[in-house]
Amino acid sequence: MGELRREIFDIVIIGAGPAGMAAAATACAAGAHAALVDDNGYAGGQIWRRANNARHGKSVLATRWINHLQRSAAGSGGLARLQQTRVVGMPRANVLLAESERGALEIHYDKLILATGARELFLPFPGWTHPRVMGAGGLQSLVKSGLPIVGRRVIVAGSGPLLLAVANYLRHAGAIVPLIAEQAHSAEILRFAAGLARTPAKLLQAALLRGGLIGTRYCADAWPLRAQESGGRLSVTLQIGKRRRVETADYLACGFGLVANVELAALAGCKFARPGCVAVDDCQETSVKHVFAAGELTGIGGVEKAIVEGQIAGLAAAGRTTQTARLFGNRDAALAFTARLEKAFTLRPELKTLAGPDEIICRCEDVTLGQLTIGDGDQTFHSLHDAKLHTRCGMGPCQGRICGPAVAFITGAENDLRIRPPILPARVATLAADGGA
Amino acid sequence: MPDTVVIIINGRPHQVAEQSTVAAALLTVGETLFRTSVSGQGRGPLCGMGICMECRVEIDGVPARLSCQTPVRSGMEVRTGG
Ligand SMILES: Cc1cc2nc3c(=O)[nH]c(=O)nc-3n(C[C@H](O)[C@H](O)[C@H](O)COP(=O)(O)OP(=O)(O)OC[C@H]3O[C@@H](n4cnc5c(N)ncnc54)[C@H](O)[C@@H]3O)c2cc1C
Ligand code: FES
Numbered sequence: 001m002g003e004l005r006r007e008i009f010d011i012v013i014i015g016a017g018p019a020g021m022a023a024a025a026t027a028c029a030a031g032a033h034a035a036l037v038d039d040n041g042y043a044g045g046q047i048w049r050r051a052n053n054a055r056h057g058k059s060v061l062a063t064r065w066i067n068h069l070q071r072s073a074a075g076s077g078g079l080a081r082l083q084q085t086r087v088v089g090m091p092r093a094n095v096l097l098a099e100s101e102r103g104a105l106e107i108h109y110d111k112l113i114l115a116t117g118a119r120e121l122f123l124p125f126p127g128w129t130h131p132r133v134m135g136a137g138g139l140q141s142l143v144k145s146g147l148p149i150v151g152r153r154v155i156v157a158g159s160g161p162l163l164l165a166v167a168n169y170l171r172h173a174g175a176i177v178p179l180i181a182e183q184a185h186s187a188e189i190l191r192f193a194a195g196l197a198r199t200p201a202k203l204l205q206a207a208l209l210r211g212g213l214i215g216t217r218y219c220a221d222a223w224p225l226r227a228q229e230s231g232g233r234l235s236v237t238l239q240i241g242k243r244r245r246v247e248t249a250d251y252l253a254c255g256f257g258l259v260a261n262v263e264l265a266a267l268a269g270c271k272f273a274r275p276g277c278v279a280v281d282d283c284q285e286t287s288v289k290h291v292f293a294a295g296e297l298t299g300i301g302g303v304e305k306a307i308v309e310g311q312i313a314g315l316a317a318a319g320r321t322t323q324t325a326r327l328f329g330n331r332d333a334a335l336a337f338t339a340r341l342e343k344a345f346t347l348r349p350e351l352k353t354l355a356g357p358d359e360i361i362c363r364c365e366d367v368t369l370g371q372l373t374i375g376d377g378d379q380t381f382h383s384l385h386d387a388k389l390h391t392r393c394g395m396g397p398c399q400g401r402i403c404g405p406a407v408a409f410i411t412g413a414e415n416d417l418r419i420r421p422p423i424l425p426a427r428v429a430t431l432a433a434d435g436g437a
Numbered sequence: 438m439p440d441t442v443v444i445i446i447n448g449r450p451h452q453v454a455e456q457s458t459v460a461a462a463l464l465t466v467g468e469t470l471f472r473t474s475v476s477g478q479g480r481g482p483l484c485g486m487g488i489c490m491e492c493r494v495e496i497d498g499v500p501a502r503l504s505c506q507t508p509v510r511s512g513m514e515v516r517t518g519g
Binding site for chain 2: 039119120122131134135139141143145146360363364366396397401
C-alpha cells in the first residue's frame with residue numbers, strides 16, 4: 001500500500017458547477033468547514049466553464065457566484081478548494097476516494113452534497129462516430145478551450161435549450177450557423193416559449209438569444225439522418241418536417257439533451273425518484289442520511305434550479321434547516337420550469353430507428369446495435385447489465401456513460417449498468433493506495 | 438494572436454495558443470483523427486468534458502491521456518492515431 005493523503009471536513013461538496021458553488025458558499029457563510037471538490041481546474045461547471053477568461057459575455061450570475069466563492073475561500077471558516085480532483089469511489093461510510101495530479105487522497109466528511117451535474121445524451125445515427133460530429137456542448141467546450149471557429153460552418157442539432165445557447169455562443173465566436181435542427185414538435189416548442197413569460201429571467205435569456213441568432217434558422221421537427229465525409233468536410237442530411245435537406249458543414253454539433261451524472265449517488269445507495277433522477281426531500285437530503293443532492297442530479301432544470309437547490313442543500317447540511325423555507329418558492333418555480341422543459345423536449349420515437357443494425361452503439365468497444373439483438377427477432381437484452389455480459393457493450397473506458405443512456409432510450413432496456421468503483425477510470429496507484437477500494 | 442507555445446504533434450513542431458487544451462490545439466492544426474477504435478475507425482473528441490474517452494492521445498510518452506482535459510505546455514509531445 002502506498003501513502004494516502006487524508007483530509008477531514010464537516011461538509012464536502014462534489015461538483016463546482018452552479019449547484020455546488022451555491023452550496024459551498026452558503027454552507028461556509030453558515031460557518032461550516034467545507035471543501036469543494038471538482039475534476040476541473042476552475043469553478044463554474046458546464047455553463048460557466050472558464051467564465052474567468054471567457055472572451056464573450058461574462059454572465060452577471062457567474063460573476064456573482066464566483067465572487068461569493070472567492071470570499072468563502074478567504075473567510076474565517078474557510079472553504080477548501082480541491083481542484084482537478086476527481087472522486088472515484090466511496091470505500092467506507094463518510095469517506096471518499098479521490099485522485100489528483102498529486103496522487104490519491106481520502107476525503108472524510110460528516111455531510112456530503114452531491115452536485116455532479118449532467119452530460120449530453122448522444123444518440124446513434126449513420127455517421128455519428130465521424131470525428132467532425134461532436135456534442136453540441138462538446139463543440140462549445142472545445143471552442144471555450146481554445147479551438148478557433150471563425151468562419152467555420154456548424155450545423156447544430158439534437159434537442160433542448162442548450163442548442164440555442166451553443167448556437168449563440170458559436171455565432172459570437174465567429175462561426176457560421178445556418179440552422180439549428182430541434183427534434184421536438186413545433187407545437188410543443190411554441191407552447192414552451194409562451195410559458196417562458198412566467199419566468200422573467202428565462203424570458204430575458206430567450207430574447208437575448210434570439211437577438212444573437214438573426215440569420216440562423218431554428219427548425220423544430222428536425223433531426224439529423226446521416227453525416228458523411230465529403231472532401232474534408234461533412235455532408236449532413238437532415239429531416240426537416242416532411243422534407244429532407246443536405247447541408248455541407250465543418251462540424252455537426254449534436255446532442256439530444258442532458259442526462260445526470262448519477263454514478264456517485266448510485267454508489268452512495270441513494271434512492272431514485274425515476275431513472276436518472278435522485279429522490280430528495282424538502283431540504284435536498286437523499287434517502288441516505290447526511291447525503292444531499294442538488295442541481296441536474298435531481299432533474300434536468302438549468303442553472304436557476306441548480307443555484308436554489310445548492311443554497312438549500314448548503315443551509316441544511318450546515319444545520320440551518322429552518323432558514324431553508326424562504327427559498328422554497330424559488331425552487332417551486334424552478335421545478336415547474338423543469339417539468340415544462342421535460343414535456344416540451346420529449347424525444348420523439350423516430351429517433352430510435354435512425355441507426356441500422358450495423359451502426360456502432362458502444363464507441364469504446366465498437367459493439368453494433370445489431371449485436372444487441374438476440375435470437376432472430378427484434379428482441380433485445382432486457383437490461384444493460386445483460387447486454388454488457390454478452391457483448392462488451394458498456395465495458396470500455398467510458399463505463400457505459402455514453403452508450404448506456406442511448407441503449408436505454410432505443411431499446412427501452414433498463415439502464416442498470418452496475419456501478420462499481422472506481423466510477424471513473426482511476427490510476428492504478430489510487431486503488432492500490434486504498435487497498436483496492 | 439494570443440500568447441503561443443510550441444508543441445510537437447506527431448514529430449512536427451506547431452505553434453498553438455497557450456490557453457488551449459491539447460484537443461483544441463490538435464483540431465486547430467487540422468488533426469481530426471485522435472485515436473483508432475478497436476475496429477479501426479478514426480475517432481475524435483465527442484463530449485469535450487472528460488466523459489466519453491474518445492479524445493485519447495499519447496502525451497509525453499504516456500498513452501491514452503484525455504486531450505480535452507489536458508492544457509498544452511511548451512515542448513509537449515503529442516501522438517495521435519494510437
Ligand atoms: C456540455 C454542457 C454544456 C452546457 N452549456 C450550457 C450553456 O452554455 N448554457 C446553459 O444555460 N446551460 C448549459 N448547460 C447546462 C448547465 O450545465 C446546467 O444548466 C447547470 O449548469 C447545471 O449545474 P450543476 O451545478 O447541476 O452541474 P454542472 O454545471 O454540470 O457541474 C457539475 C460539476 O461536477 C463535476 N464532477 C462530476 N463528477 C465528478 C467527480 N466524480 N469528481 C469531481 N468532480 C465531478 C463536473 O466536472 C462539473 O464541473 C450545459 C451542460 C453541458 C453538459
Ligand atoms: S472529448 Fe470526451 S473525454 Fe475528451
